[in-house]
Amino acid sequence: MEVTGAKHHEPELVKLKCSIQNYDWGRMGYDSRVSRLFERNNGAQIDEKQHYAEFWIGTHVSGPSLLQGIDNVSLKNWIVQNPKVLGDVVVDKWGNDLPFLLKVLSVGRSLSIQAHPDKELAGLLHKLQPNTYKDSNHKPEMALALTEFEALCGFISSEELDVVLESVPEIKEVVGNACEDQILTVNKHNGEVKEERNLRSIFTKLMSVNREVISKALSRLVNRLSRQNETRELTSKEELVLKLEKQYPNDVGVLAALLFNHVKLEPGDALYIAANEPHAYLTGECIECMAASDNVVRAGLTPKYMDVKILCSMLTYRQGLPEILKGVPLNRYVRRYTPPFEEFEVDECLLDQGASVVFPALPGPSVFVVISGEGSMLTSSCEERVSEGAALFAPAGTEVRVNTESELQFYRAGVNNKVLLNP
Template sequence: MISMALKDWVSANSNKLLGHTIVQKWGSDLPFLFKVLSVRKALSIQAHPDKDLAKVLHKFMPSAYKDDNHKPEMALAITHFQALCGFITLEVHIVLDNVPEIVQVVGSEVANQVFDTTNADGEDKVKSVMRLIFTQLMSATKEIVTTATTKLKNRLHMENQVRQLTEKEQLVLELERQYPDDVGVMSAFFLNYVKLNPGEALYLGANEPHAYMFGDCVECMATSDNVVRAGLTPKHRDVKTLCSMLTYKQGCPEILKGVALNSYVTRYLPPFDEFEVDRCHLSQGESVEFPAVQGPSIFVVTFGEGIIYTSNLTGDINITQGEVLFVPADTEISITSASELHIYRAGVNSMFFQVP
């Protein structure tokens, strides 16, 4: 048997495997990537560029940004899942009142501009102030950050003796333990702390800050490796690019609950053409069909075992936890569980095919 990478096989047979509509839109490569993440240590504070910025970054810094595509993504929780995502709606001066160490880092001049601004001044003004203070914080020297995070840690440990710390304060202490003296520890105060239950999903558009904190999820994204990092990481940081690219839009991110397709399958549709995700849970002995679609699909088995039958193959295929299957376009499949079975499917967003 000759082995071949999926990318090479798809490229050599793109019209047959991807479907003509997909090849016309995205070429001879899969338009999405699909993975399972198990987060035990916080991942970096980051954002993904839009298409225009991705082209610029790839042109001028190809060693750091290896392609020119955007990277919208979605995380679907398998277990309870925690993340930081987007800027809080709370007036920024309240954060400064409660976290004096941030004032120490950004300086009194910047802090005073924050204190003089309220949400009543309008969205553009609030965004401008958020940009100012976040950029000042993330650009601070290592020495200033180290001094401030040490003071923050010591203060919170002392206050924990006389009061219950907030969830965000508890998270910040955990981040400081994982990444001592990192500016990302303090920046967490400006970001929404999101907790997903199993079966809930979070999607992330271009130029929005986020970081995954803890838990297991399946993650789907457009085909790209463009990540701009600025905190909670030993990897390359590009603070200037990150702070300049963010939208500074405030508000809690939308949590997708999914739409039931039948008794076993729930579909999650983010506002991106490149992908959708189906979550399928079967009890032992149950069966479900996945109708043929115009694009390719990838299935990931996260729990249990079963049997899969496709319209393009003769015979059954046994599947078990940890296996990944590629299903070409226009292929109907059915699955029967041999035990409790959890399986996830990623494919091109079905709404894409409905556009006239």
């Protein structure tokens, strides 16, 4: 593979050396798929006492990928020098940078209750607090389960909210009068959605209460559930509350979890999350793809910086279960997951031993990450042997054939085809 600062002439597969993030919620040592991918990708020494949370493939400044075998050349700088690798559609729409970021996540304990700002808010937050909000982009995202995967996502329905307020006195005591206005009717004719206004009031009041009040309420809740567990089977949400309280004692996020949908994904299920939607990943491993941003507004289940006022003001307060994507089969081995976002889509490929598959040339770039197995990726001008931990960039206009002598599991991320084909 020849990679220089010169103009790009023929499509090539570019092998990448990727970054990781050692957040405290990540899985420990070799229990983390992220650590195993990182070891194979970088030849890194794994610390069994370290948390390995995220494996990043992309150009974002917080975790940039480098070109394998070439000292200190980042994928971002190489793209800037060779913008044709992105294709005209991508350059015209997003400039000389990859518009998406691909990750692998190994979640050992709950992430923070969070939301990602839309473009307007992201620009404002980046201008006001550049050290906290490191870019001005929005961050719609999608999680595609590699294992059983659990998350909190979006607010429960009005009917479920009524049940919570009636059956969990600890929340009712904290939010007080805010919960008395919970109304089931929605008057859409004059544009007034009372459900949303009441939910906003309840959630904002809960998240704004001081830590001492929350601590006492949680103590009462945990004691009550522990007693009741001796005489009845707790609901999955009640069990989750006890689990979260052990992870994050005296944290308002434990109570807030009762207001969110508890989503359980099987391997191959995907959950997408738009801007300003509340969520928190709880446990499991996944492929995650998003617009190229690292903006997160947090307000619970975290020791990190929290911005409760911003979070409460930015949320959509949409109620009901999120959509779960099952993927659309492109052929025997490939399923495509297309969220309603322009920046990305993800293909899952599970190749049988001895099988092969072709990814047609597209007018936009792709990145690949190999999760398990061994095989070869070929273009018209090169061949790369790949195995667990391999990450590669394929320029626009590159047809990629994948052959394998063993079972091979890998993922491709690229720009949403609807954008590429209908610019």
